[in-house]
Amino acid sequence: MSAKILQGKEFATIIKENARKKVLELKEKYGTAPGLAVIIVGNNPASEVYVRNKHKSCEELGIYSEVVSMPENTSKDELLNKIDELNDAKNIHGILVQLPLPESISKHESEILNRINPKKDVDGFHPTNVGKLSIGEDALVPCTPAGCVKMLELSNIDIEGKNAVIIGRSNIVGKPMFNLLLKKNATVTVCHSKTKNLADITKQADILVAAIGKPKFVTADMVKEGAVIIDVGINRIAPKKLVGDVDFDEVKEKVGAITPVPGGVGLLTVAMLMENVVKAMEMQMKSED
Numbered sequence: 001m002s003a004k005i006l007q008g009k010e011f012a013t014i015i016k017e018n019a020r021k022k023v024l025e026l027k028e029k030y031g032t033a034p035g036l037a038v039i040i041v042g043n044n045p046a047s048e049v050y051v052r053n054k055h056k057s058c059e060e061l062g063i064y065s066e067v068v069s070m071p072e073n074t075s076k077d078e079l080l081n082k083i084d085e086l087n088d089a090k091n092i093h094g095i096l097v098q099l100p101l102p103e104s105i106s107k108h109e110s111e112i113l114n115r116i117n118p119k120k121d122v123d124g125f126h127p128t129n130v131g132k133l134s135i136g137e138d139a140l141v142p143c144t145p146a147g148c149v150k151m152l153e154l155s156n157i158d159i160e161g162k163n164a165v166i167i168g169r170s171n172i173v174g175k176p177m178f179n180l181l182l183k184k185n186a187t188v189t190v191c192h193s194k195t196k197n198l199a200d201i202t203k204q205a206d207i208l209v210a211a212i213g214k215p216k217f218v219t220a221d222m223v224k225e226g227a228v229i230i231d232v233g234i235n236r237i238a239p240k241k242l243v244g245d246v247d248f249d250e251v252k253e254k255v256g257a258i259t260p261v262p263g264g265v266g267l268l269t270v271a272m273l274m275e276n277v278v279k280a281m282e283m284q285m286k287s288e289d
């Protein structure tokens with residue numbers, strides 16, 4: 001049996017095209033484009049690449065984009081002041097602080113992220129958005145898990161009534177993934193490092209999401225035949241070699257569909273950020289109407 005390979009690019013293109021249309025509608029209706037501000041503190045090279053990609057995607061879609069670069073030695077208060085300023089800025093509808101923060105202020109990460117107005121919290125990390133998602137209200141949702149669910153929907157993969165198993169319980173991926181799949185009426189199990197007999201659980205999964213951060217951790221003997229495998233992991237095993245949390249070559253022979261790494265889920269994250277910026281503006285405008 002040969003698995004369907006779920007190519008991230010294909011889905012990212014659909015999501016971005018949809019966002020582009022909505023940007024035009026918003027411009028027409030309100031005379032202004034959605035705006036995203038990305039704050040980057042320090043010179044982490046990987047973060048600089050991510051921020052550049054976000055800026056580029058905004059430009060492609062007609063979203064106003066502001067990159068706020070702050071020096072490595074920025075204090076917590078300086079950063080909070082900048083967030084306050086952007087919270088008040090009428091042309092900015094989405095704000096995100098690129099992580100990781102420099103070591104000197106990383107212990108204040110929660111306080112810093114929680115300062116972002118929840119209506120502009122396009123990363124979906126603010127407790128208000130986390131809470132809304134968990135009680136099933138409309139919220140800004142973290143981009144990576146939202147992208148995974150979108151990909152399942154765009155692939156016409158049924159979620160309702162399915163056994164979904166998530167390996168990983170982080171606030172960024174595992175936990176929001178749980179809430180999103182539950183909302184779609186899956187029966188969801190969340191596993192983590194203390195889970196006993198992991199393979200017994202993963203073998204029950206119709207949909208298996210791996211968000212662990214360990215290269216090729218999920219092997220063929222851990223998956224059910226015909227299952228759908230979503231690999232969120234990004235692990236650099238050599239300077240130019242990325243692999244996922246799933247042993248792709250082995251597992252693809254047994255399952256029904258699988259995301260590759262690179263080229264899978266990773267490509268959806270920025271596309272979903274664009275969708276979130278549009279959604280943030282729509283929500284803000286609706287509450288002002």
Ligand code: NDP
Nearest residue numbers: 144168169170173192193211212213232233234265266269
């Ligand atoms: P975290 O390190 O925050 O969480 C990892 C989770 O895996 C934890 O819940 C941990 O359990 C669990 N885990 C670790 N070891 C085991 C084990 N042996 N058995 C079962 N569970 C285990 O990672 P993230 O959620 O932030 O990221 C996960 C992966 O996804 C990483 O590779 C990251 O690079 C990637 N990622 C990709 C994104 C994208 O855009 N595609 C975006 C975000 C992340 P415990 O809680 O008990 O410690």
